[in-house]
Amino acid sequence: xxxxxxxxxxxxxRKIFHVIExxxxxxxxxxxxxxxxxxxxxxxxxxxxxxxxxxx
Numbered sequence: 001x002x003x004x005x006x007x008x009x010x011x012x013x014r015k016i017f018h019v020i021e022x023x024x025x026x027x028x029x030x031x032x033x034x035x036x037x038x039x040x041x042x043x044x045x046x047x048x049x050x051x052x053x054x055x056x
Contacts, residue, residue, distance in 0.1 A: 003046045011041050024048050
């Protein structure tokens, strides 16, 4: 539950763009896109608590 609140704070309103295997832990690493602009906003892995926001 904490991780979902972290994603809300960092990315805002988002939807899943793509899911791949996390290079660190082997679980799912999810890429997110902005709902309105359809641009990638970041990626996150809930298992290893990794969050990266893309600033282009």
